[in-house]
Amino acid sequence: MLNKLQFSIDFPSSDMSVRNALEQIKQSLSPLDLSMDDMASVEVVLGEVLNNVVEHAYGQSLDGAIVLSCVRKNHMLRFCVEDEGKSLPNGRLPMGDLPNLDVPLQAIPEGGFGWYLVRNLSFDLSYKRIGQRNVLAFSIPFEGNG
Amino acid sequence: MDFSCNETSDVLFVKVEAERIDAAAAISFKESMREITGKSAASHVVLDLSKVGFIDSSGLGAIVAVMKLMGGTTRLDLAGLTPTVDKVFRLTRMDSIFTIYEQPEDVEKIYKVG
Numbered sequence: 001m002l003n004k005l006q007f008s009i010d011f012p013s014s015d016m017s018v019r020n021a022l023e024q025i026k027q028s029l030s031p032l033d034l035s036m037d038d039m040a041s042v043e044v045v046l047g048e049v050l051n052n053v054v055e056h057a058y059g060q061s062l063d064g065a066i067v068l069s070c071v072r073k074n075h076m077l078r079f080c081v082e083d084e085g086k087s088l089p090n091g092r093l094p095m096g097d098l099p100n101l102d103v104p105l106q107a108i109p110e111g112g113f114g115w116y117l118v119r120n121l122s123f124d125l126s127y128k129r130i131g132q133r134n135v136l137a138f139s140i141p142f143e144g145n146g
Numbered sequence: 147m148d149f150s151c152n153e154t155s156d157v158l159f160v161k162v163e164a165e166r167i168d169a170a171a172a173i174s175f176k177e178s179m180r181e182i183t184g185k186s187a188a189s190h191v192v193l194d195l196s197k198v199g200f201i202d203s204s205g206l207g208a209i210v211a212v213m214k215l216m217g218g219t220t221r222l223d224l225a226g227l228t229p230t231v232d233k234v235f236r237l238t239r240m241d242s243i244f245t246i247y248e249q250p251e252d253v254e255k256i257y258k259v260g
Contacts, residue, residue, distance in 0.1 A: 015170035040230040047202040051169040101239055106214055110207035113238045117203060120237055 005031060005072040013057075013064035013083070018050040021068065032072065038142040041121040042077065045140060048114040049081055057085025057134055076123075080137045087134060093127045096120075147174045151182060156257050158188035159250055162198050167205030175205065179212045189220050194250045196226030201234050210243070225250040 007028045011017040022043055029042065050066065058064035067082045088094070096115030101108060119125060122138040129135075148163035160182055167175050183191055193209070195201075201209075213222045225247040227235060235241045247253055 015168070019166065019168060019170050036229055037233070040233050043200060043230065044202065044234060047168060047200070051202060051204065055169070098239065101243055105218060108210055108214065108243060110210045110214075111203065113203040113206055117234070117237060 005029075006070060008067065008069035010065055010067045012062070013054045013066055013085070014062060015051070015054060017066075018047070018054055021050065021066075022047060025068070025070070028070070029077070032142065034142050038140075042140055042142075045118050045121045045138070046079065048118050049079075049136060049138075052114060053081065053083045053085060053134070056088075057083050059086070061085070075143065076139045076141050078137065078139045080135065082136075083134050084132050085134065087129050088127060091129055093125060147171055147178050149178060149182060151186075153186060153188055154254070156188070157190045157192055157253060158183070158186045159192050159194060159253075161194035161196070161250075165198065166200045167195075167198055167208065168200060168202045169204040172204040172208040176208045176211055176215075179208075180215055183212070183216055183220065190223070190253075191216065191220060192223045192225050192247070192250055192253050194225050195231055196228065196249070198231055199228050201231045203234075203238075206234060206238060206240060210240070213244075221245075223247060223253065225253065 009021060009024055011021045025046060026039065026043065029039070034042070046068070050068070053066055064083060064085050069080045071078045094115045096119040098116050099109040099112040118138070122140050125138040127134070127136050150161045150163055152159045160179070162175070164171065216222055223245040226249055227246060235246070
């Protein structure tokens with residue numbers, strides 16, 4: 001039964017609706033009884049991906065729609081995020097290298113950690129531009145007996 | 147964003163009274179912290195994150211920005227990282243930039259011993 005867990009939500013592009021969406025996603029996943037650490041990975045990755053859509057794909061246009069779906073397959077959660085905003089730069093996923101921290105205080109980076117966290121905590125990350133849509137998909141493994 | 151502050155002779159303790167330092171909260175966090183630390187003469191600030199259950203890269207950036215605003219003269223340490231916040235600090239190696247105490251009370255010990 002739980003192996004069939006899947007859901008889809010849609011919400012408008014804004015900081016606050018991302019916050020609400022993450023809460024909704026956590027509730028939808030609650031039947032799986034994820035460990036705190038696995039839930040942390042899900043929330044961190046989805047937070048980065050969704051904020052990226054709000055800040056960069058849609059930017060100032062506040063009426064954009066974001067659709068997120070999730071399918072559970074054994075010990076993997078497969079997520080797909082779609083929007084109709086701007087394409088990723090050069091139509092490609094950023095490398096997401098960890099910024100260099102071995103620098104003087106004033107040069108310590110305040111950004112550039114988002115894609116690093118996504119790549120670090122997810123698997124099978126893929127990005128496609130289909131017509132006017134961005135389609136990002138990735139998997140997050142989880143432990144437990146769900 | 148709400149904070150509670152407690153200043154001893156040596157240290158200004160700033161506790162974040164919010165559950166998230168995320169993209170929706172990062173700007174307000176930075177502005178409030180600028181104000182709070184600007185009013186204090188303490189040369190050592192400890193940011194108590196024990197109520198914060200979630201931080202994202204925007205929130206992380208905001209904490210780094212606060213540290214940079216304080217310049218080299220005031221020290222910013224962190225305390226009370228909850229599991230998700232701790233995970234984000236470890237993965238991004240930001241735990242190598244800050245001194246992190248398990249709980250804010252541990253900071254006072256260094257002054258008592260010293």
